[in-house]
Amino acid sequence: MNKSSVILTGAEMRAAEQAVFASGVSEYELMERAGAAAAEIIWRAGGKRDLLILCGPGNNGGDGFVIARMLRARGVPVRVAASGESRTPSSLKARAAWAGGIEDVMNAAPASQIVDALFGTGLSRGLDGKLAERLCSLTGSAGFSYALDLPSGVATDSGALLSSIPSFGVCIALGSLKPAHVLQPAAAQWQRLICADIGIDGAMSTVHRLEPPHLAEPGPSAHKYRRGLVAVVGGEMAGASMLASHAAARSGAGMVRRLAQDVAIGGMDAIVTQQATTGTDVAKALSDPRIGAVLAGPGLGRNHHALDRLEAAIAHPHPLVLDADALILLADRGPAAIPPAAIITPHEGEFVRLFGDLPGSKIDQALAAARQTKAILVYKGNDSVIAAPDGRVAVSSGSSSWLSTAGTGDILAGLVAGRLAATGDGFRAACEALWLHGEAARRAGAAFVADDLLARLPAAIASRL
Missing domain, CATH: 3.40.1190.20 (Ribokinase)
Known part of the structure; x- marks a missing residue:
């Protein structure tokens, strides 16, 4: 099975992350990996076009701060807009490492590129109506748009849309695909899906995305009944x-x-x-x-x-x-x-x-x-x-x-x-x-x-x- 085709539920992903932490990798180190992998994808797609990253209060927002820091180091004009204060130890650390300013999501000006790092996976309810409207507006005005792990407002395990969701150019799945990456209606919310390897082991999963088969020509001894x-x-x-x-x-x-x-x-x-x-x-x-x-x-x-x-x-x-x-x-x-x-x-x-x-x-x-x-x-x-x-x-x-x-x-x-x-x-x-x-x-x-x-x-x- 191709590693990038493995599908993990939210609970399975958390268990896989815990296994990484048990091996000696800290939560913040894993956040750095995720941010670096996503930054590389965004760099290759958008180059030095001006970029706005929308960061939420949790670890998805922390990933966004890492992306901002890494792309600014490459010369990308990056701005960060947050929906509130960071609330997890790793997201707080990532926010502190970002040397730039932090705008308010509700007042931020549009940009050529936008990254949705508000909430990603794990939501049980939709975004506040005004925040959902703002996300749709900013995404709609950008020429290049990226959803980090999942668009904010998507139910991870079912693919249901919990609030209004804009359409994205790229969805960057972190570590593994989730059910929402392949189930409707969520799977119709982006043009391209990329799975970024951050060292997550999904070998325990028996669920995967359908892959192209490997077929064989009939052998020398084949006849109509042997072929089926x-x-x-x-x-x-x-x-x-x-x-x-x-x-x-x-x-x-x-x-x-x-x-x-x-x-x-x-x-x-x-x-x-x-x-x-x-x-x-x-x-x-x-x-x-x-x-x-x-x-x-x-x-x-x-x-x-x-x-x-x-x-x-x-x-x-x-x-x-x-x-x-x-x-x-x-x-x-x-x-x-x-x-x-x-x-x-x-x-x-x-x-x-x-x-x-x-x-x-x-x-x-x-x-x-x-x-x-x-x-x-x-x-x-x-x-x-x-x-x-x-x-x-x-x-x-x-x-x-x-x-x-x-x-x-x-x-x-x-x-x-x-x-x-x-x-x-x-x-x-x-x-x-x-x-x-x-x-x-x-x-x-x-x-x-x-x-x-x-x-x-x-x-x-x-x-x-």
């Missing part, structure tokens, strides 16, 4: 199962069979379409031991015929991916109806229908649902969370907003099934599929439809070989 056979259980809406089948066929799997409910419709010749009208037909078609993964849900329908087909798919021991209508059908039976070790891919509405309104952040909710069902969960959205029962979590944020169009979920489900058939590893398959889905969307650009993603998948895969 995917069976897609179709239903009332043939187009949805076709999209999923096309995605599975382009995922790196070796072969796709679509079990159609009615007369087969046209499509890719490489996809074998087999008519399977009843649950009994589906069960018979799935008796092939070479099948590496079964996908049920896209276009399945929600009547008793669809339920019969779904039950036939669940009855077989093949690795299973459940999406869309399959999740709606099972929701009436509760989470216990989800087969252990399956991969399920709900969006928010389907998740709530299955699990109710669970407490905590989206990461907490996904992990609780995965542990409850013993299934791999892909909780979809602009911030998608993949959670495994053993505690592993991968979070993808910042996906293309153009994915909010019909059929893109069917393509993701097909990709998950294809990667599952190819790798045999549910968590890995979900991570690879989600990354490829996002990369295909990036390559497709703007105003695409789901079908457009299919043509971009081979290039997305090639980029990771």
Whole structure:
């Protein structure tokens, strides 16, 4: 796991800092590290443009005073504006080391660059209304803007906005990413996220940001069944199962069979379409031991015929991916109806229908649902969370907003099934599929439809070989 992709909650970050202090590094030394790392990032981005640093009363403000001192030493015209007196020993020390003047935040003039070092992480309530308004005004007038650790007014562990938050050019995460760096709505509040290494060990965390996968070409002995056979259980809406089948066929799997409910419709010749009208037909078609993964849900329908087909798919021991209508059908039976070790891919509405309104952040909710069902969960959205029962979590944020169009979920489900058939590893398959889905969307650009993603998948895969 890449060190810069580790995600720590506020409590985990405090524990990691305590471990640093126990090793002999003082709190103020760690503050100096944080300030130096942030100062280097700001220097590289803004050079000697005039800079205003807004400092709060705690250690985030202390980091701001360190930044001010270090950048002034490089010739940057720096001004500091404080929201009040410093209140922690380290912030008091950093403030005393700053030889310049200190203005009042409410009266400070704008600057070309601005740093929000008011509060950062750890807030339980939003900023005072006038202070929040002032932060937005000063940030909006700056050409370069930086949030230190997190914009002031963001809830660290959930990503909720506790008060009005301006948009920043850069958010500088100190030591490790926090949940708010990858969860909406907070993650939309900056253009670029940089994690500054200050010597924090996040090895204890099982939560990380989704990273580009390492894929492999088929070996010399590969053939269509060794590369993975995917069976897609179709239903009332043939187009949805076709999209999923096309995605599975382009995922790196070796072969796709679509079990159609009615007369087969046209499509890719490489996809074998087999008519399977009843649950009994589906069960018979799935008796092939070479099948590496079964996908049920896209276009399945929600009547008793669809339920019969779904039950036939669940009855077989093949690795299973459940999406869309399959999740709606099972929701009436509760989470216990989800087969252990399956991969399920709900969006928010389907998740709530299955699990109710669970407490905590989206990461907490996904992990609780995965542990409850013993299934791999892909909780979809602009911030998608993949959670495994053993505690592993991968979070993808910042996906293309153009994915909010019909059929893109069917393509993701097909990709998950294809990667599952190819790798045999549910968590890995979900991570690879989600990354490829996002990369295909990036390559497709703007105003695409789901079908457009299919043509971009081979290039997305090639980029990771």
